[in-house]
Amino acid sequence: KQEVTQIPAALSVPEGENLVLNCSFTDSAIYNLQWFRQDPGKGLTSLLLIQSSQREQTSGRLNASLDKSSGRSTLYIAASQPGDSATYLCAVSSSLGGYSTLTFGKGTMLLVSP
Amino acid sequence: GAVVSQHPSWVICKSGTSVKIECRSLDFQATTMFWYRQFPKQSLMLMATSNEGSKATYEQGVEKDKFLINHASLTLSTLTVTSAHPEDSSFYICSARRANTGELFFGEGSRLTVL
Numbered sequence: 001k002q003e004v005t006q007i008p009a010a011l012s013v014p015e016g017e018n019l020v021l022n023c024s025f026t027d028s029a030i031y032n033l034q035w036f037r038q039d040p041g042k043g044l045t046s047l048l049l050i051q052s053s054q055r056e057q058t059s060g061r062l063n064a065s066l067d068k069s070s071g072r073s074t075l076y077i078a079a080s081q082p083g084d085s086a087t088y089l090c091a092v093s094s095s096l097g098g099y100s101t102l103t104f105g106k107g108t109m110l111l112v113s114p
Numbered sequence: 115g116a117v118v119s120q121h122p123s124w125v126i127c128k129s130g131t132s133v134k135i136e137c138r139s140l141d142f143q144a145t146t147m148f149w150y151r152q153f154p155k156q157s158l159m160l161m162a163t164s165n166e167g168s169k170a171t172y173e174q175g176v177e178k179d180k181f182l183i184n185h186a187s188l189t190l191s192t193l194t195v196t197s198a199h200p201e202d203s204s205f206y207i208c209s210a211r212r213a214n215t216g217e218l219f220f221g222e223g224s225r226l227t228v229l
Contacts, residue, residue: 031216041223043120049217107157
């Protein structure tokens with residue numbers, strides 16, 4: 001059974017810092033890995049999608065890497081801003097018994113202070 | 115970008131009634147849709163996976179007779195909470211997987227309050 005772990009559970013940084021969020025998964029046979037952010041009381045917003053054949057994706061100040069063999073992904077946020085404050089979730093898409101499954105980590109709650 | 119519309123955003127109902135929540139992919143075809151619930155300050159909990167035209171696959175501990183899921187087309191899935199009780203009050207979120215890329219897009223969620 002796929003398990004996804006996110007470290008740290010919470011992170012508080014001053015504005016302007018570069019930071020790294022970590023995501024690890026136990027089964028390397030994945031289709032893709034996706035990073036999301038969730039604002040309180042809201043749905044999820046897709047940030048980056050990395051297919052299993054890719055090693056990284058970039059969007060603006062965000063960079064996500066994927067090392068499938070070691071079961072790890074990192075989300076790098078450059079020059080953090082207060083608007084980046086949210087919960088960041090990674091989700092791994094994989095196959096289980098012929099069915100497509102999706103497994104989420106518990107998230108990292110990020111607070112960027114002015 | 116791709117949009118998933120979830121309706122209603124808020125619903126308050128009396129105990130014992132049934133509530134239907136719709137999830138639509140507006141500009142792409144979704145072969146698979148997922149339904150989640152989320153309690154305050156907790157992560158998402160996957161309830162079920164539905165593939166268009168077939169029965170939903172429920173996660174362990176989720177009552178399929180309680181949470182009816184229908185995925186009748188490539189753009190619409192519905193979740194019906196039958197005979198709702200106060201403990202069913204939660205934030206329900208759907209997601210749709212784009213058929214060609216596998217990317218997931220989420221609805222804005224539906225907050226259900228059962229009195």
